[in-house]
Amino acid sequence: MSEIKTAAIIGGGVIGGGWAARFLLNGWDVVVSDPDPEAERKVGEVLANARRSLPALSDVSVPKEGRLSFAASLAEAVADADWIQESAPERLDIKHKVFADIQSHCRADALIGSSTSGFKPSELQQGAARPEQIFVAHPFNPVYLLPVIELVGVEATLLRARDVLDGIGMKPLIVRKEIDAHIADRFLEAVWREALWLIKDGIATTQEIDDVIRFGFGMRWAQMGLFETYRIAGGEAGMRHFIAQFGPCLSWPWTKLMDVPELTDELTDMIAGQSDAQSGMHSIRELERIRDDNLVAMMRALKGRNWGAGELLNAQDARIKPPLPTTIDQPFTTLSRVIPIDWMDYNGHMNESRYGQVFSDAGDVVMQMVGADPDYIAGGLSYFTVSNEIGYLSETHLGDVIHVRTQVLEARGKKLRLYHEMIRTGDDELLATCNQLLLHVSLETRRTCEPEGEVLAKITALGEAQSKLPKPASMRD
Missing domain, CATH: 3.10.129.10 (Hotdog Thioesterase)
Structure with missing residues (x-):
């Protein structure tokens, strides 16, 4: 990066600290604003973990680390910032106050992202001096390692934000329409709700639920997501066959979440068409080989850590050697x-x-x-x-x-x-x-x-x- 940029991090908790580390270790100067007297220690501890792990993902020399400082006030933090990331508590009244303070002191061309996991940009922008300047930039913990960022807001602003996030090694996903909890957390909430019912009804323990994920579909999702995984499950006929085979179960009382869309021909065509565009360049056999190779590589990496499926594989090796x-x-x-x-x-x-x-x-x-x-x-x-x-x-x-x-x-x-x-x-x-x-x-x-x-x-x-x-x-x- 030829020109050193500055990121202001408003709120130095787990998420804010992760943002600070992501920017700092990609060559940006970072200014943190947080009234917590322990903020410097907490951010420093997150940064220590990031310094240990993020560079290990790269096989080339990483950028020279930027300069980290802690501002005496929010106004000081945002005054010269190119990117401002708000990670205040998840209360709309607090966020409105923080955004008003930010916009009173920041540049008009600064990007103002919010780490909110649930609020829509239209809610965040209420009463703002420059509404289009504020957008959702929802990350996942740890921010310095997990690349996906959900972006929601005004398109012109999001395109600028996407370029910045690309530059620090992230995977920005522009959400087409604003919706409560965006995309990912809606999936997580559905899984979380069903897990709570399984525990409450005495069907499974927290350990058993976690094992189902980490020894099973969690690894498949990690390398192919949801729809590509199900495309393979449909066999040579692909996604359309999968929907025909498993679609009827959506009307069965398998889960506590029974409000499901009707699988009309129109919806089936839409899903199948999008799946073809996503994966149609590969045959099912090719997708299976890609899946298998990815799973082997992931599980072998876990062997080195003796964790999850890797621990299981090490135990099996010990039995059969x-x-x-x-x-x-x-x-x-x-x-x-x-x-x-x-x-x-x-x-x-x-x-x-x-x-x-x-x-x-x-x-x-x-x-x-x-x-x-x-x-x-x-x-x-x-x-x-x-x-x-x-x-x-x-x-x-x-x-x-x-x-x-x-x-x-x-x-x-x-x-x-x-x-x-x-x-x-x-x-x-x-x-x-x-x-x-x-x-x-x-x-x-x-x-x-x-x-x-x-x-x-x-x-x-x-x-x-x-x-x-x-x-x-x-x-x-």
Whole structure:
């Protein structure tokens, strides 16, 4: 951004703090106005979380952070602001007073967005000096991570707002007609109301309701939304078939929300036509593959956090993984797996960084074989990889089943040197090799030290048994 812009944040709570972080970390100067004596601390804590997470979404250098300041008054905050975001309490009388104060002191060309989750712009604009200047810019928490923003108001103002929001990495959605609670919160309220009934009637607990969402349709919605998900459910005939098949259930007493529109031919045609425009460039089989790839990538990301569906997958892996190798006088298999979608690069084969992941995982198996397991590591000792020499011999593709054959070249004192061969299981083709050097370290001093107890005995025995083996053929070539 060539010119530094200024955003005034009116109200420094959770939402206001999130707005401040979103603008600040995208290179804007930010001025916060909030009478709360704890506002600076609260905004600072939100900003600390944003600094930790938002840059992690980017694979390029992020903009230089803007300057954050706290104004002594609302007038001071808005005087030079290009964008003013109101996040005052959800009371119309308070918002009217805040907007009057803002417009008394801000520039006529400043954009004034409201974080309101329920009020319509016509309600916010009542009695305003310049009604067209005020619009709804409803975000979702955390504002610094979730990109969608609902915009409602005068079109010319919204187009300017959309350009600003595009520039800070958000997904502005211009709402066609003003309506109470806009779009998203109307969905959320419907789900919330039904959830309250399910709890009240003793049908489900809060945990069970949350699990239905996070282990099921919540993940489908996260990557395809509502209508594209149902288009797939309609099979090869698409959305029109889905409506014909499931439309009648809207008249059945499945939920407490029984005021539903009649599925007339006109409404069916409208939905089917819009769905065709949205997704008709893909066949159902293509949409299924896109859905499946997205779900795999999302669920694998959750595995790394051991959370939700990821925790479930980790538990399943623990159940089905093979036992540790017990024969130590021959090269042994340390890893066997399928290559997943999120390991592919733009050339259609496995990214080179993932070879490092494969060999790291293989090395972890050797650590577990000698007793350097999670309990040993929790006690303050571990092995660190200090060198990996990887040879890329042949392409590895999506869905390939591979295994790693490992031989110990040296296991003496602090040093553990492993030689790994990554092999495609179907045809035994050698895909890559890795000469890996690990050193035993103290996690307290972060320096090398001798292994202790059982680990020392096992690493010595492993080294002696493998020392009698010839070098691997691929190493001799």
